[in-house]
Amino acid sequence: MTAISGWGRYPINDTEIIHPRTADAAQRATVQADQAVARGNGRAYGDAAVGVRQTIEMAQLNRIRAFDSRTGQLTVEAGLLLSDLIATFLPRGFFPYVVPGTSFITVGGAIASDVHGKNHHCEGGFGRYVEKILLVLPTAGMIEASREQHSDLFRATIGGMGLTGTILEATIRLRPVETGWISQRTIVADDLGAAIAALECSESATYSVAWIDCLARGARLGRSLIFLGEHAASHQLGERQFANRFPLRKPPISMPIDAPSFVLNHWTVAAFNELYFRAGARNGACTTLVPAHPYFFPLDALGNWNRIYGRRAFVEHQSVLPTKNAQATFVEMLGRIAKRGGASFLTVLKKLGAGSGYLSFPIPGYTLTLDFPIERDLFSFLDELDALVVAAGGRLYLAKDARQSRTTFEAGYSDLPFFSEIRRTVDPAGKLKSRLAERLWI
Secondary structure, eight states: OEEEOOTTOOSOEEEEEEOOOSHHHHHHHHHTOSSEEEESSSOSSSSTTOBSSEEEEOTTOOOEEEEETTTTEEEEETTOBHHHHHHHHGGGTEEESOOOSOSOSBHHHHHHHTOOOTTHHHHOOGGGGEEEEEEEETTTEEEEEESSSSHHHHHHHTTSTTOSOEEEEEEEEEEEOSOSEEEEEEEEESSHHHHHHHHHHTTTSSEEEEEEOTTOOGGGTTOEEEEEEEEOOGGGOOHHHHTTSSOOOOOOEEOOSOOOTTSSSHHHHHHHHHHHHHHHHHTTTSEEEEEHHHHHOGGGGEETGGGGGGGGOEEEEEEEEEHHHHHHHHHHHHHHHHHHTOOOSOEEEEEEOOOSSTTOOOOSEEEEEEEEEOOTTHHHHHHHHHHHHHHTTOEEOTTTOSSOOHHHHHHHOTTHHHHHHHHHHHOTTOOBOBHHHHHHTO
8 A cells, every 4th residue: 555645745545556557457457446546647636536445547658649730639548748748749839728737737637627727718628628538437348438429428527536437548629829939918906806807807818817915905905916818929929939939848946855834934925925916017017928838837847846835735725606706705715814814825816617527616707726734723714715615606626625525515516416327327336436535425
């Protein structure tokens, strides 16, 4: 048995890790599974990719199977990292339609979580661009699912957290792009209401995201920098950028050790937020060209950045609320955070549309992401935030969750009965079970 965790390094659980090197081996592992779940690169924050007894590590199934440059259709094995996909296809003029905040996730993980990016408000999530999935069921072996074939299973697998079967391969669509640069415009918002208004007025922008100073109080509560982006065309590049139309990702600087506990506290985060806000505000009047990697994946520049939180680890609280309730509820949440003095190292606000799967996280509205180092009173405080989310008709992101209750989960996911029925059909013996599924009784 091996002790493993998600990216937040909490909780840590023992599991037997299975390392299939071929599709046949992954099929055998799934059919013979004993309360198992597939795992990609371990970037789910909590316990979603940790099997109760077994964990099927898919990283070695990472080959590219086929690509059609006319349609942008790409068939890959589930263990391929988005970072490797981008490194291969961006210089050829193609980019994924949807990417989350890190490139170090697998294609299988992106499907299982139905990951969303900065463009969900207008272009949807990762699952929208999945054409078909080759899936191993615990009872029936390999099956191909799509919107036309086994459509309910297809919809349950997108966002289904690996609980319908093991994804072996997927065919997805890529977006044609002229360059690897993003044309970015920054809007300065003095408070949360101004930030939401700016995002509402920027719906025509392909990419939009707001960074929030979660420790600002009073009239400055929720002050933000909103970053809007578009894929830059060749004619928009200057001479220097044109000579490097597809800039490569710089190797990350690695965090070699766990940071001491005093590094992240109210005062250091407040100082960082002040400097970051001022620097962003200076760029508010101009449009700049930014390489795609730092625009989409800023934290990828620091390898093992989860070590910033030290040995105490951290949890992420990501909620989504309907538009009509979002501003008032988020004001209450941010007010409580500022009063508590908790230091959320990263606070992000995005506008979302509808999800693609039964358990997909997005609903039309706004999502707020908060990171917290684990402290003695943290979980009781997060229970308070959960209650606000439920009262506002929202829910929490399963790929980021490490501690929500079953009551909170069931209140947020109205399509759970449909998902559960499909899950019972494809896995009547309960061979697939993650720690998250056990905790939430999925």
